[in-house]
Amino acid sequence: MSTRKASLKDKETNNGTSRYVLERCASVNECFDISFKVMLLGDSAVGKTCVLVRFKDGAFLGGNFIATVGIDFRNKVVTVDNVKVKLQIWDTAGQERFRSVTHAYYRDAQALLLLYDITSKSSFDNIRAWLTEIHEYAQKDVVIMLLGNKSDMVAERVIKREEGEKLAKEYGVPFMETSAKTGVNVELAFLAVAKDLKHRAAKQPNEPKFQIHDYIESQKQKSGCCGGYM
Numbered sequence: 001m002s003t004r005k006a007s008l009k010d011k012e013t014n015n016g017t018s019r020y021v022l023e024r025c026a027s028v029n030e031c032f033d034i035s036f037k038v039m040l041l042g043d044s045a046v047g048k049t050c051v052l053v054r055f056k057d058g059a060f061l062g063g064n065f066i067a068t069v070g071i072d073f074r075n076k077v078v079t080v081d082n083v084k085v086k087l088q089i090w091d092t093a094g095q096e097r098f099r100s101v102t103h104a105y106y107r108d109a110q111a112l113l114l115l116y117d118i119t120s121k122s123s124f125d126n127i128r129a130w131l132t133e134i135h136e137y138a139q140k141d142v143v144i145m146l147l148g149n150k151s152d153m154v155a156e157r158v159i160k161r162e163e164g165e166k167l168a169k170e171y172g173v174p175f176m177e178t179s180a181k182t183g184v185n186v187e188l189a190f191l192a193v194a195k196d197l198k199h200r201a202a203k204q205p206n207e208p209k210f211q212i213h214d215y216i217e218s219q220k221q222k223s224g225c226c227g228g229y230m
């Protein structure tokens with residue numbers, strides 16, 4: 001069991017002045033200033049667990065597919081603009097029979113990463129049904145991101161990148177193709193969500209809204225043509 005402690009920490013704010021924030025520690029290695037719940041959703045076998053393991057541990061879970069039973073979570077602390085953001089990431093079971101279990105968790109989530117598999121047409125076709133569920137069960141202002149996973153499986157691809165982009169545009173959500181195997185865009189997806197949530201939480205009334213689409217595009221461009229953010 002983790003012990004929690006709280007300490008006052010001097011932090012530099014954006015305008016250079018100093019303020020005290022309450023830094024909390026879930027464990028010795030896991031201190032944070034602010035915490036958010038993120039859920040991974042999508043059909044069974046699209047790669048939700050693998051994307052989470054890639055982000056958390058930097059590894060790929062190859063080999064035999066073991067479906068998630070019910071729901072599980074892992075924490076990761078990332079630093080956004082000098083603020084330590086803890087993401088509590090819930091990995092849900094994609095199988096239909098666990099749907100009623102996962103519905104109960106929707107309302108607590110501040111962000112949802114919705115995945116399909118670029119080699120599975122049915123997983124892409126089901127995205128609309130997932131979005132209907134999200135609108136039914138999740139908070140109204142939840143951050144949603146669409147991810148087309150397994151982008152490394154070039155020969156088996158059945159869903160074009162443009163199809164993913166079009167669907168995301170229709171629903172007004174950001175989109176990326178990811179690969180849990182190579183790691184492409186996995187960190188960017190979680191960091192973009194963390195930045196958006198942190199900006200919402202710390203936003204001053206006269207401050208402009210964080211533009212998650214622009215941030216993703218700028219990060220993609222940073223790596224140029226061949227660096228992986230595509």
Ligand SMILES: Nc1nc2c(ncn2[C@@H]2O[C@H](COP(=O)(O)OP(=O)(O)OP(=O)(O)O)[C@@H](O)[C@H]2O)c(=O)[nH]1
Pocket residue numbers: 042043044045046047048049050051061062063064065066067068069092093094095149150151152153178179180181182
């Ligand atoms: N090539 C490739 N294989 C992947 C990738 N992501 C996941 N896989 C494979 O796809 C299978 C399913 O991955 P999981 O992460 O267990 O899928 P899931 O969405 O969590 O499935 P449920 O727990 O049933 O909801 C596994 O055999 C993985 O090794 C990827 O990016 N590229």
